[in-house]
Amino acid sequence: MMTGTSGHPMMAEGKGTPVIAELTEDERVEQKEQKQKKLEERLAKLDDFGQSLAKTRSEAIAARRTSGIEDIWLEDEEFYEGCDAENRNEARVNWRTKPPGQSTAASAKTTRSTVFPNITGPFTDAAAARIADMLLPTDDRSWGLNPTPIPDMAGIVKGKWPKEMLAGVASMYPGQPKQAQVHIAKATQEAVAILDAAKEQSDKAQKRIEDWHVECQWHAQVRMVIEDAARIGVGVLKGPVPVKKTIVMFKDGALQMISEIKPGSKWVDPWNFYPDAACGESLHNGSYTWEKDYLARKQLRELKGNTGYIDEQIDRCLTEGPLSVQEYKETPDPISDPNHKDKFEVWYFHGTAEKDDLEVAGCDCEGVTDPHMPAMVTMVNNRVIRASLNPLDTGDFPYDVMVWRRRSGHWTGIGVARQIRTPQRMVTAATRHLMDNAGIAAGPMLVFKQGVVYPADGVAGIGPRKVYYIAEDADEVADATKAIGVIKVDMLVDELTKIIDLGLRFAEDTTGLPMLLQGQLGKAPDTVGGMQLLNNNASAVLRRLARLFDDRITEPHVRRYYHWLLQYGKDDEKGDYCIDARGSSALVERDIQNQELAQLGAIVVNPVFGKDPKKWMDEYLKSRHFDPRRFAFDDEKWQQIVENMAKGPQDPRMAVEQIRVEHKERLARFEADTHGQLIALEQQFAEAEKDKDRQLELMLKAVDTEVDARRQSGERVMNVDDIKAMLASTAMKLRTQKELSVTNVRARQVTKPPTEPRGRAPKGQAFQR
Numbered sequence: 001m002m003t004g005t006s007g008h009p010m011m012a013e014g015k016g017t018p019v020i021a022e023l024t025e026d027e028r029v030e031q032k033e034q035k036q037k038k039l040e041e042r043l044a045k046l047d048d049f050g051q052s053l054a055k056t057r058s059e060a061i062a063a064r065r066t067s068g069i070e071d072i073w074l075e076d077e078e079f080y081e082g083c084d085a086e087n088r089n090e091a092r093v094n095w096r097t098k099p100p101g102q103s104t105a106a107s108a109k110t111t112r113s114t115v116f117p118n119i120t121g122p123f124t125d126a127a128a129a130r131i132a133d134m135l136l137p138t139d140d141r142s143w144g145l146n147p148t149p150i151p152d153m154a155g156i157v158k159g160k161w162p163k164e165m166l167a168g169v170a171s172m173y174p175g176q177p178k179q180a181q182v183h184i185a186k187a188t189q190e191a192v193a194i195l196d197a198a199k200e201q202s203d204k205a206q207k208r209i210e211d212w213h214v215e216c217q218w219h220a221q222v223r224m225v226i227e228d229a230a231r232i233g234v235g236v237l238k239g240p241v242p243v244k245k246t247i248v249m250f251k252d253g254a255l256q257m258i259s260e261i262k263p264g265s266k267w268v269d270p271w272n273f274y275p276d277a278a279c280g281e282s283l284h285n286g287s288y289t290w291e292k293d294y295l296a297r298k299q300l301r302e303l304k305g306n307t308g309y310i311d312e313q314i315d316r317c318l319t320e321g322p323l324s325v326q327e328y329k330e331t332p333d334p335i336s337d338p339n340h341k342d343k344f345e346v347w348y349f350h351g352t353a354e355k356d357d358l359e360v361a362g363c364d365c366e367g368v369t370d371p372h373m374p375a376m377v378t379m380v381n382n383r384v385i386r387a388s389l390n391p392l393d394t395g396d397f398p399y400d401v402m403v404w405r406r407r408s409g410h411w412t413g414i415g416v417a418r419q420i421r422t423p424q425r426m427v428t429a430a431t432r433h434l435m436d437n438a439g440i441a442a443g444p445m446l447v448f449k450q451g452v453v454y455p456a457d458g459v460a461g462i463g464p465r466k467v468y469y470i471a472e473d474a475d476e477v478a479d480a481t482k483a484i485g486v487i488k489v490d491m492l493v494d495e496l497t498k499i500i501d502l503g504l505r506f507a508e509d510t511t512g513l514p515m516l517l518q519g520q521l522g523k524a525p526d527t528v529g530g531m532q533l534l535n536n537n538a539s540a541v542l543r544r545l546a547r548l549f550d551d552r553i554t555e556p557h558v559r560r561y562y563h564w565l566l567q568y569g570k571d572d573e574k575g576d577y578c579i580d581a582r583g584s585s586a587l588v589e590r591d592i593q594n595q596e597l598a599q600l601g602a603i604v605v606n607p608v609f610g611k612d613p614k615k616w617m618d619e620y621l622k623s624r625h626f627d628p629r630r631f632a633f634d635d636e637k638w639q640q641i642v643e644n645m646a647k648g649p650q651d652p653r654m655a656v657e658q659i660r661v662e663h664k665e666r667l668a669r670f671e672a673d674t675h676g677q678l679i680a681l682e683q684q685f686a687e688a689e690k691d692k693d694r695q696l697e698l699m700l701k702a703v704d705t706e707v708d709a710r711r712q713s714g715e716r717v718m719n720v721d722d723i724k725a726m727l728a729s730t731a732m733k734l735r736t737q738k739e740l741s742v743t744n745v746r747a748r749q750v751t752k753p754p755t756e757p758r759g760r761a762p763k764g765q766a767f768q769r
Contacts, residue, residue, distance in 0.1 A: 042360055043312060049357040050384045053349055053377060056276075057290050063277030069412050073271070076232045076417040079424055082118035086432075090114060113435035117500075119507055120424050124416045127511060128230035131545055132223045140622070142550075143558050144580040145206040147198035201575040208573055209561045215245065216264030222553070224267040225402050233415035235402040236273050237553060238291070239265030240564050242391055263564050265557070268399070275399075275411055276351075283411050284556075288351025289397050294343040300380065309378075310362065313385045317344065323381045349377040350397050353387070361387030392563050400557050402549060419510050426503035434496040440489045447485040512541045550581035 023031070064070060078084060135142055173179040216239070225235030240263030247258045268291060276286025283289060301318060304311045322344045353375040355365050361384055365373065374395030378386040390396075403413025446462060454460075456467035470483065558579050566574055601620070604611040618628040633641065 039312065043316075045357070045360045046310070046313065046384045049353075049360065049387075050379055050382050052357075053353075053379065053384070054382050056288055056351070057274065057347065057349070060274035060277060060288070060290050064274055067277075067410065069410065072418065073232045075421075076415060079118075079120045079421065080124055080231050080417050082116045082121065084116060084428070086112075087114040087116050111439070113432040113439070115428075115431055115435055117427055117431045119427055119504065120417050120420050123420055123507060123511055124230045125227075127416050128227045131230070131542075131549075132226045134542065135226070135546060135549055136219045136222060137622075138219075141210065142581070143554050145202045145209070145562070145577045146580055147195070147202045148576045148578050198575055201573060202577050205562070205565055205569070205573045205575065205577060208565060208569065209558065212240070212263050212561065213265070215262060216243065216266070218265060221265050221267045225553070226549075228267075228270055229402045229404045229413065230416045232270065233404050233407065233413035233418060234270050234411070236268040236270050237265060237400045237402065237557060238268045238398050239263065239557060240391075240561050241266070241398050263561060270412075273399070279411055280409060281406070281411055283399060283401055284397055288349060289399055291348040291350075291399075293346045293348070295346050295380070296343055300344050300346075303385070308362065308388050309386045310384070313383045314380075317380045317383055317385065320381055344380050347379045349375075349379065350390070350399075351375070352395075353377065358387055358389070363387055363389055365389075391567075392560060393567060394560075394563055396556075396560055396563075398560065400553050402553050404545070404548075406548075416511055420507050423503045423507035423510060426506065427500050430496050430499035430503065434493065434500070437489070437492050437496065441491045445487040445489075447487060449483045453483040554581040555579055 078088075169180050169183055173183065222237060225237045228235035242261050243264035245260055245262050247260070249256055249258065272292040274290040274292070275283040276288050279286030297318065300314060303309045304314050322342060324345060351374070352372045355368060355371045355373055358373060358375055359365050361377075363375070374390035376388050376390060377384055392398075401411055404416060405414040405419070407413050443462065446460065448460070448468075452471055453468050454471070456469055468484065558581070562577060562579065600616060603609060604613045604616040617631075621628045621631065632638075
């Protein structure tokens with residue numbers, strides 16, 4: 001029997017297409033047995049591979065458990081939730097109790113207070129929110145990509161040629177200085193073009209990485225890392241890792257779904273992360289890392305058929321059911337937390353593996369001579385279900401750790417919850433004593449002589465209509481008040497409150513951040529120098545945290561994205577770039593200097609200083625949390641402004657003529673407006689005169705009507721002659737009275753004066769005085 005290159009048995013080739021021979025029953029059975037044997041051998045090797053990896057996992061789990069860091073995390077988590085040994089039975093938190101799965105029963109005789117005034121949670125949340133708001137702005141990045149500077153080329157662009165290069169150009173064109181100058185100018189233009197192209201490529205690469213961050217919700221993932229670091233001292237960020245993204249678009253009259261692999265970052269729970277025990281303070285110094293997660297049965301079944309997954313291993317896991325690794329400290333409590341019930345534990349290994357083991361798992365290692373290769377392995381029930389090479393040729397672990405404060409010799413750190421532990425205990429103890437004191441002092445205590453005074457109902461106590469008896473043989477006690485005493489406990493509110501205030505002050509001094517968050521000025525002098533000193537001292541903690549974030553998260557994480565771009569990105573985006581982690585240098589300083597930014601407005605408008613007012617305005621709007629793009633001109637309007645500015649200064653004569661024309665137009669508009677106002681006033685005056693005429697006419701008609709009415713009633717109507725006669729008689733009397741007053745002092749008064757001055761004159765002297 002002959003076989004072709006594909007391994008299929010076939011008959012002798014003729015002139016036409018070769019005909020594949022039919023296998024006999026024995027040959028089919030034999031082929032099936034060989035296939036089954038190879039599968040069993042492969043699965044056996046995979047089991048050995050999984051057992052060898054499980055040993056490293058056991059070492060990592062045991063090392064973290066024996067280090068005591070898990071007990072510290074547990075205390076920090078409980079204090080953050082407001083729980084301790086006294087109120088654990090009341091808190092109902094999910095954290096593991098002692099012993100596991102059991103709650104502490106409250107004693108019936110316990111009368112002590114178990115309140116927990118939680119200051120750890122608010123302090124931790126405030127610190128995390130402050131740092132996240134500063135390092136994750138919505139209008140800026142905490143990093144940047146810049147082309148690697150070339151000193152010689154940068155000098156050439158600025159016209160500073162090295163002496164060696166000038167000597168070389170002169171030797172190329174001896175006695176031809178013009179040709180040498182042309183060569184220098186041409187080389188300068190080429191250097192400028194090279195730097196511009198490098199800058200353009202770096203901008204594209206920066207935009208590409210920024211787009212990847214947006215797609216994986218970088219801010220949300222990093223914010224959870226910062227919150228973990230503030231709570232328990234350490235936060236873990238994973239990335240870049242291959243993530244399958246499905247894009248839905250409408251094209252050619254139908255919906256189309258396009259799937260592609262893109263890098264992404266994700267938050268990892270520190271409780272599920274186990275690095276090599278020998279890593280020290282940096283997990284990248286270790287040999288491997290382990291990460292734990294959970295998969296439901298449906299999720300595990302859906303992995304079958306995907307690239308790289310071993311279907312036979314997944315089937316074996318589904319048949320066995322979920323098997324838990326009991327080596328690690330279980331938190332949260334699996335009995336009280338139903339989220340992980342009936343789920344498969346999936347473990348992700350990143351480290352070095354043998355080439356033979358990776359080939360058994362299906363990795364393509366052709367052309368690789370190194371027997372130890374960086375790999376990623378996925379295990380369920382201690383079975384390898386997937387193995388692949390590290391997507392980055394550098395072999396870096398896709399994990400970064402953020403610590404709030406360094407812990408010497410360990411990859412974890414110290415968080416706000418641990419820093420505030422002593423003040424929290426002070427406040428808790430003082431508050432509980434305050435409650436106990438209030439409970440005791442709330443009512444008096446009775447003391448009575450036994451056998452002399454006893455309650456009628458047999459129960460001693462205080463209550464309404466309570467009856468006490470004096471024993472019959474107690475002749476020596478005739479007054480009940482001498483047999484019963486009342487003890488009153490003092491309320492120590494002020495003394496205990498001072499201890500609580502002391503604990504709160506210690507909490508602020510210990511963390512350092514909340515004093516700045518609450519806007520407390522302290523004892524700093526209210527002067528320019530004093531305020532500057534206050535800002536510098538208050539920002540020291542922020543700068544330290546920002547530098548830790550840059551060194552441990554931003555720079556290594558973005559660098560791996562840069563390596564990913566170099567391997568899988570577009571050619572026009574690749575280049576030699578350096579990463580600028582500017583969280584501490586830009587974002588922190590910008591946050592601190594926002595209050596100084598407004599005062600620079602009067603300076604930047606002066607062109608003498610050579611500063612751009614537009615850039616200042618953008619920074620000022622950012623400091624007030626506004627988007628500068630919302631205030632920008634429209635393209636057409638801005639183009640018109642630019643064109644007007646490009647025309648240059650106007651001729652003074654034309655300006656004077658334009659002013660004259662504008663004045664003439666304003667005068668014409670004024671005259672037109674004034675003429676219209678005069679016409680309106682004349683119309684109003686005419687209408688008013690008409691109203692007066694109508695009113696007068698109405699009054700005359702009313703008088704005529706009244707006169708006619710009196711005439712008809714028989715009343716005497718005075719005419720003009722009668723009025724004249726009456727006035728003449730009155731004037732005669734007044735003249736006679738005046739003459740009599742002058743000649744005879746005692747003359748009687750002929751007529752009464754119509755008016756008299758202030759203060760009545762003596763009789764007979766009304767006209768003299």
